[in-house]
Amino acid sequence: MKKNIAIIMGGYSSEYKISLKSGNVVYDTLDSSKYNTYRIHIFKDKWVYVDDNNTEFPINKNDFSVTVNNSKTTFDCVFNAIHGSPGEDGFMQGYFKLINMPHTSCDMYQASLTYNKRDFLSTLKPYGIKTAESFYLNLGDTINEDAIISKVGLPCFVKANKAGSSFGISKVYKNENLQGAIDVAFKEDDEIIIESFLDGTEVSVGVITYKGETKVLPVTEIVSDNDFFDYEAKYQGKSKEITPARLTKDEEAKVVKAAKQVYDILKMKGFSRSEFIFKDGEPHLLEMNTIPGLTKESILPQQAACAGISLSDLFDNAIEEALK
Known part of the structure; x- marks a missing residue:
């Protein structure tokens, strides 16, 4: 009997358009002989099932079901394709835990931790994972530019603490540009992280649970035409x-x-993609994405293909692991 799979996409952050693209790739790729697939758009003002005619049907949040023509559909598993909030920061994971719904992403704690760059990196430092020098600011803090530059140096990166796809990130070369970069970051989040510039090869490493085992995919080198791997580059x-x-x-x-x-x-x-930069021959961790891009052109699917794993196999495995 075919499984009913809800593919959640959209979200509340600046990444919602990218998420819709990822979700539609999953919808088009999953094996229709094994799964009944449903596109579920998650936005602040509505949670809806969208059929092939773009007709919308509201989701019942009590049990994450949908009723179409007086027929109620419940789901066997959720395929999470939401980049950013609420799919990558733990909120959807917590909701699905409460209603006992299997899903393809990591658990609530891991999602929340990895989405918070500052907490994520701080948690890993005691294990010997190397990171850039960093300085933290919260909205409303007194900004001491001399103290910041003394700690991280120039150039440096100013980043929104909880944002993806390089939204709210700037590379700063001069003291006089620091405040402007901080203002840009605060438009995305009320917490920011300022990191020293690491001059070296940047790589992205996909790690997934594949057939019950932790599998590291072939490493991807990032060579940006721009000054860094920003939204345009991605x-x-x-x-x-x-x-x-x-x-x-x-x-x-x-x-x-x-x-x-x-x-x-x-x-x-589930899926993860971690970013590193080499400094003096040693990899320094920047961040981890737990809902990475899932289009054919995205980095993780490229890595899977290099490892001999097709897009269909990649998505099918994610569902099989979630249903275990």
Whole structure:
């Protein structure tokens, strides 16, 4: 008997358009002989099932069901394709835990922790995971530019603490540009993180649970045409993504070990994609995405393809793992 799969997409953050694209790729890719698939749009003002005629039917939040023509449909599993809030920050995971609904993403605590860059990096430091030097600010704090620059140096990166797809991020070269970058970051979040610039090869490492085992996918090297791997570089073709990355065997071994260690330390499940930059031959962790892009052009599917895992197999495995 075919399983009913709800594919949640959209969300409350600046990443909602990218999420809709990812969700539709999942919808188009899942095997229709195994699954009945339903596109569920999650927005602040509505949770709706959208059929192939773009007709909307409201979701019953009590049990995450939908009624169409007096026929109620419940779901066997949720495929989470929401980048940003509420799909990547723990809120949907907590809701699904309460109603006992299997889903393809990690658990609530891991989602919340990894979405908060400051807490995520702080949690991993005692385990020997190397990171950039950093400075934290909350909205309303007194800003001491000299203290910030003294700690992280120039150039530096100013980032919204809880945002993805490079929204709210700036690279700062001069003291006089720091305040403007802080203002940009605070438009995305009320917490920011300012990090030292690491001048080295940037890589992205996908780690997933595949057939019951933690699997590190081939490493991708990021070569941005822009000053850094910003929104344009990620989504508008202003970068080269080279898989497998052009690393020495020693560098590859180090970053694979670190990425797997992070995944295992946090007791992760489902998809993850961690970003590292090499400094003095050592990988330094920047962040982890737990709902990475899922289009054919996205980094994690590219890595899976390099490992001999098709998009269909990648998505099917995620559902099978969630249903265990």
